[in-house]
Amino acid sequence: MKRDANQGYAALEQIAVNSPDLLKSLLEGSPDTISLSDVRHPDLPLTYVNPAFTRTTGYSPDEALGRNCRFLQGEDTNKDDVARIRKAINAREPVDVVLLNYKKSGEPFINALRMAPIFDSSGQLSAYLGIQQDITEERLRAERDIGQNRLEALGTATGSLAHQLNNLLHPVTSLISLHLSDIENADVRRDLEMAHYSAQQAADLSDNLLGLSRGSFREETDTTSLSDGLNRAIDLVRLMLPPTITIETAFGNLPKELNIPINETLFAQVLINIVTNASQATKHSGIIRIDVTQDEDSSVKISIADNGPGIPAELRKKVFTPFYSKSISKNSSGLGLSVASQIINKVGGKIIFGEGLIQPDGDGFGCMFTIDVPIIT
Amino acid sequence: MCQILLIDDMKPVRHAIAATLRRAGHDVVETDDGNKGLEIASKKRFDLIITDIMMPASDGTDVVFALKSAPTGPKVVAMSGGGSGIPADDALTLSASRADAVLKKPFTNELLIETVSNLTSN
Numbered sequence: 001m002k003r004d005a006n007q008g009y010a011a012l013e014q015i016a017v018n019s020p021d022l023l024k025s026l027l028e029g030s031p032d033t034i035s036l037s038d039v040r041h042p043d044l045p046l047t048y049v050n051p052a053f054t055r056t057t058g059y060s061p062d063e064a065l066g067r068n069c070r071f072l073q074g075e076d077t078n079k080d081d082v083a084r085i086r087k088a089i090n091a092r093e094p095v096d097v098v099l100l101n102y103k104k105s106g107e108p109f110i111n112a113l114r115m116a117p118i119f120d121s122s123g124q125l126s127a128y129l130g131i132q133q134d135i136t137e138e139r140l141r142a143e144r145d146i147g148q149n150r151l152e153a154l155g156t157a158t159g160s161l162a163h164q165l166n167n168l169l170h171p172v173t174s175l176i177s178l179h180l181s182d183i184e185n186a187d188v189r190r191d192l193e194m195a196h197y198s199a200q201q202a203a204d205l206s207d208n209l210l211g212l213s214r215g216s217f218r219e220e221t222d223t224t225s226l227s228d229g230l231n232r233a234i235d236l237v238r239l240m241l242p243p244t245i246t247i248e249t250a251f252g253n254l255p256k257e258l259n260i261p262i263n264e265t266l267f268a269q270v271l272i273n274i275v276t277n278a279s280q281a282t283k284h285s286g287i288i289r290i291d292v293t294q295d296e297d298s299s300v301k302i303s304i305a306d307n308g309p310g311i312p313a314e315l316r317k318k319v320f321t322p323f324y325s326k327s328i329s330k331n332s333s334g335l336g337l338s339v340a341s342q343i344i345n346k347v348g349g350k351i352i353f354g355e356g357l358i359q360p361d362g363d364g365f366g367c368m369f370t371i372d373v374p375i376i377t
Numbered sequence: 378m379c380q381i382l383l384i385d386d387m388k389p390v391r392h393a394i395a396a397t398l399r400r401a402g403h404d405v406v407e408t409d410d411g412n413k414g415l416e417i418a419s420k421k422r423f424d425l426i427i428t429d430i431m432m433p434a435s436d437g438t439d440v441v442f443a444l445k446s447a448p449t450g451p452k453v454v455a456m457s458g459g460g461s462g463i464p465a466d467d468a469l470t471l472s473a474s475r476a477d478a479v480l481k482k483p484f485t486n487e488l489l490i491e492t493v494s495n496l497t498s499n
Contacts, residue, residue, distance in 0.1 A: 163431075166482045166483050167387050167390055167482060168389070169483050170389075170390050170393060170394075170482050170483035170484070171389035171390055171392065171393035173483055173485070174393035174394070174396075174397060174483070174485075174486055175392075175393045175396065177485070177486050178393070178396055178397050178400060178486055203483045
């Protein structure tokens with residue numbers, strides 16, 4: 001083991017002597033951001049950043065060198081993450097942290113940061129190495145896949161549950177109705193009719209569950225019937241939310257043949273994300289109104305409005321940025337709206353933020369998210 | 378009155394269907410598995426065979442295909458738990474296309490009796 005390391009070191013020496021440019025090219029050509037901090041100064045100013053640093057963050061070496069890299073942090077950067085970095089530096093230990101950083105443009109990105117103290121051959125701390133990777137896209141994709149898998153699993157589970165329920169309910173309704181006419185005591189008959197009625201209600205509920213699971217949530221196609229997709233997703237979200245929330249819909253006359261170019265599971269994920277957020281905003285006791293309007297031949301707008309507390313104007317542009325909602329609710333992954341927005345953007349649509357329903361006290365407006373998607377003509 | 382073979386692995390379901398059929402005056406032989414059902418059907422003549430599709434031991438689809446591949450033979454009713462979203466989707470559709478009628482569970486006694494008499498009236 002030691003010999004191997006020595007051999008590697010010898011090879012490095014050789015590169016350093018014979019082709020010093022290669023070492024430089026390694027740093028400059030690295031696809032990951034590499035930075036070095038000066039340990040002689042207590043504030044660890046940057047002494048080197050490679051071109052990938054500039055590509056990722058938008059800051060040129062001129063703008064970055066001499067400063068501590070905390071200038072990448074911003075208002076929604078988690079303070080605990082920062083504290084972990086500081087602690088590792090004090091202990092002279094390496095650290096891996098995923099934190100929210102900001103580009104020069106102000107755009108946030110999810111940064112997978114590795115920092116390590118670098119010791120020279122005499123064991124003296126000589127620099128702090130930082131390696132960073134913008135993993136925003138990866139995180140959003142993972143979040144989307146998790147949501148999709150969850151919906152698909154739910155579809156399969158409800159299908160199988162409903163099937164078993166139907167099998168159990170059949171003898172109940174069948175046997176009661178078979179023998180009901182033989183019962184002479186009117187009171188007993190009324191009781192059994194009640195039992196029969198309840199069993200039928202349960203069977204209807206079970207049929208609704210089957211409707212939810214009916215194939216589509218796991219289909220691979222990238223086309224969804226707007227009315228089917230909407231109805232199924234809303235039925236599902238009603239089951240997921242407390243009964244105290246009121247969900248009003250007004251799209252009864254949607255033509256069945258109106259199709260949108262998006263996988264139904266992903267479409268459901270977008271709707272469920274937005275409706276769940278709206279319900280949380282009203283503390284699960286408000287009103288959510290879902291409308292569909294079509295002013296053009298090429299696109300359709302699905303708006304989800306709530307009568308919750310709304311979002312102050314200065315924060316509105318941030319609702320789609322990763323981790324925004326995490327700062328409001330601890331239960332949130334903070335990625336729901338980012339993912340929703342990404343899914344809709346990918347099919348050539350957009351999600352627009354606007355003012356929602358009037359609040360119960362009449363003072364202001366809740367939120368409205370409008371999904372503007374192209375239709376297949 | 379008809380001779381009916383009823384195949385369903387779930388005893389309560391089978392019991393309820395058999396009771397309904399007997400009440401309507403039919404003769405019912407019950408079994409809980411597709412292979413057993415085919416064996417019984419090979420030894421005795423039935424006017425009608427009612428089979429569940431999804432059963433653990435042997436699938437009802439095989440029963441439907443075996444019975445309907447012969448030019449003459451009993452009428453066949455396939456029963457399904459109503460389930461899409463379960464792995465046997467294709468089997469359900471497939472056997473539905475071959476069967477003389479399909480009953481989606483849970484169905485009413487009236488629908489069961491009506492289906493039986495429609496298929497056996499001539």
